[in-house]
Amino acid sequence: MEGLRLAPPQPTLLHRTETVLRTSFIGPHFTKKCIAHRIRVSVSKPTAEVSSPTLTSSEDTVASSPSQGFVVAPSDRPRVSANSLQYPSGYLGAVPERSVDEGKGDVKNAMEYLTNILSSKVYDVAIESPLQLATKLSERLGNQVWLKREDLQPVFSFKLRGAYNMMAKLTKEQLEKGVICSSAGNHAQGVALAAKKLGCNAVIAMPVTTPEIKWQSVERLGATVVLVGDSYDEAQAYAKKRAKEESRTFIPPFDHPDVIMGQGTVGMEIVRQMQGPLHAIFVPVGGGGLIAGIAAYVKRVSPEVKVIGVEPSDANAMALSLHHGERVMLDKVGGFADGVAVKEVGEETFCLCRELVDGVVLVSRDAICASIKDMFEEKRSILEPAGALALAGAEAYCKYYGLKGKNIVAITSGANMNFDKLRVVTELANVGRKQEAVLATILAEKPGSFKQFCELVGPMNITEFKYRCSSDKAAVVLYSVGVHMVSDLEAMRQRLESSQLRTYNLTASDLVKDHLRYLMGGRLNVENEVLCRFVFPERPGALMKFLDTFSPQWNISLFHYRGQGETGANVLVGIQVGKSEMEEFIQRSESLGYEYVLVTNDSNFQLLMH
Numbered sequence: 001m002e003g004l005r006l007a008p009p010q011p012t013l014l015h016r017t018e019t020v021l022r023t024s025f026i027g028p029h030f031t032k033k034c035i036a037h038r039i040r041v042s043v044s045k046p047t048a049e050v051s052s053p054t055l056t057s058s059e060d061t062v063a064s065s066p067s068q069g070f071v072v073a074p075s076d077r078p079r080v081s082a083n084s085l086q087y088p089s090g091y092l093g094a095v096p097e098r099s100v101d102e103g104k105g106d107v108k109n110a111m112e113y114l115t116n117i118l119s120s121k122v123y124d125v126a127i128e129s130p131l132q133l134a135t136k137l138s139e140r141l142g143n144q145v146w147l148k149r150e151d152l153q154p155v156f157s158f159k160l161r162g163a164y165n166m167m168a169k170l171t172k173e174q175l176e177k178g179v180i181c182s183s184a185g186n187h188a189q190g191v192a193l194a195a196k197k198l199g200c201n202a203v204i205a206m207p208v209t210t211p212e213i214k215w216q217s218v219e220r221l222g223a224t225v226v227l228v229g230d231s232y233d234e235a236q237a238y239a240k241k242r243a244k245e246e247s248r249t250f251i252p253p254f255d256h257p258d259v260i261m262g263q264g265t266v267g268m269e270i271v272r273q274m275q276g277p278l279h280a281i282f283v284p285v286g287g288g289g290l291i292a293g294i295a296a297y298v299k300r301v302s303p304e305v306k307v308i309g310v311e312p313s314d315a316n317a318m319a320l321s322l323h324h325g326e327r328v329m330l331d332k333v334g335g336f337a338d339g340v341a342v343k344e345v346g347e348e349t350f351c352l353c354r355e356l357v358d359g360v361v362l363v364s365r366d367a368i369c370a371s372i373k374d375m376f377e378e379k380r381s382i383l384e385p386a387g388a389l390a391l392a393g394a395e396a397y398c399k400y401y402g403l404k405g406k407n408i409v410a411i412t413s414g415a416n417m418n419f420d421k422l423r424v425v426t427e428l429a430n431v432g433r434k435q436e437a438v439l440a441t442i443l444a445e446k447p448g449s450f451k452q453f454c455e456l457v458g459p460m461n462i463t464e465f466k467y468r469c470s471s472d473k474a475a476v477v478l479y480s481v482g483v484h485m486v487s488d489l490e491a492m493r494q495r496l497e498s499s500q501l502r503t504y505n506l507t508a509s510d511l512v513k514d515h516l517r518y519l520m521g522g523r524l525n526v527e528n529e530v531l532c533r534f535v536f537p538e539r540p541g542a543l544m545k546f547l548d549t550f551s552p553q554w555n556i557s558l559f560h561y562r563g564q565g566e567t568g569a570n571v572l573v574g575i576q577v578g579k580s581e582m583e584e585f586i587q588r589s590e591s592l593g594y595e596y597v598l599v600t601n602d603s604n605f606q607l608l609m610h
């Protein structure tokens, strides 16, 4: 594919923040040339001599390089894949083994958590968010589903609670020296707003890939934004190093008692607001700060109420850690719900969760999209994926256990939606609700077969249809249908099958939904074609680096990218690699450093593209 060998005209996947170099706080491993493109630095003056900055337990993941730069030291936690722990949607898994006496005795300073939550000053900046009944959803599920509207907070998420709670406890001297944090999302806005309220200087380190809209909203709150590093880990390493150098207080996003206590005020409000017996509270889990805080409060005052974590099935670091009885690190993490895309949960948050939470429900990307739609229909609000996670978990749990007549609470934790993501959300929401199915049927390539197919599909509403003649004998059509009742879909499948029209349900395949449905019609049997899904980092040069790795030695036979508002660009690539060169190909793919997975043998690829 010749076009890819040329310098790319900045396709969407390479869009980036305009960056301007103003001063010289730069990791030494960047060359002058790349600095101008990669780092936007507005450095506030260092303020004082060293005072011990408040650093989190994950401090040990950062090391200084000999040349005073920042590097991210590899974590020594066991590395596991998200796939190693999967269970049906709605099932309460990862139920922790309590270390002591049903979880009542082992967490140190349990009373301290309770009293601190009760006396927290978060209301200087946060509101007591309403607890609202979701009427339509309640009716549909046969339970009273209550929404704890943290998406209505100033800055549109609960994160300001924890940040403010920690910062409000700093001494005058510490506040004068300023604070620093690293975040590409809601924590950044929380820290910025808290700093504004407390009149202190805040520096926020964000990866260079952070969308402009996010870093601008932080800057508008008066904080100094530093765009630095390609990943969150690098931005964090920078922030921790600078905290030491400038004696700023590092404000961690989740793993600090004061942050956890601040988030715990959500639990306190629920207990106060809820009339009548409460069955369970569903809480989205990233690093675990929100759920640890809620559990620390609720399990002390109402131990009968279940506190249930919800994670995306490809970002299940807490479920895996609880399952293994120790903190583990995900080898890769799904980025769709970016607010909870965490590879490793916190140390303090893990200890609290192991003692106090009831387990973790896992949900799919489709289910999260369906819950965003539910919320829109319910309250005309648009939640970000992490913000809708708990609702998806609550719904799945009610269905899985056939729960009826109970009060359940789901925390709608944030509404900072990346607008570009809405396209994917609308595409997948009906699939997530099981109201749309993606199918493929094999027809004979002869006159009249299309008409016969349409007659058999009958009354089903077709929402998508793809067909292109590609062989003399058989044709594959890819299509989606609206589904009112599962039995309608099954009846249609039987009609097709009884007329010898082989039909496949592809609804569960992300490969089909993300890529193959857009590639239909380009079928050709390409020799030695290896198919891979790569996650390209969204930075200038990512595509050229990829091409330098494989081209011109191997021909690129397929390339598909569709922006989904994610941090990494999800790209499907076909490359022609001879069998004898496979080992070298794998080595090169590894050295490229982008996450990738081989999908050549995926049966849906074989069906649709061969």
Ligand SMILES: Cc1ncc(COP(=O)(O)O)c(C=O)c1O
Pocket (backbone or CB within 6 Å): 157, 159, 185, 186, 187, 253, 254, 284, 285, 286, 287, 288, 289, 290, 291, 339, 340, 384, 386, 387, 413, 414, 415
């Ligand atoms: C919207 C939203 N929901 C949930 C979470 C998860 O919170 P925690 O990291 O405390 O588990 C975050 C974290 O930033 C978030 O932004």
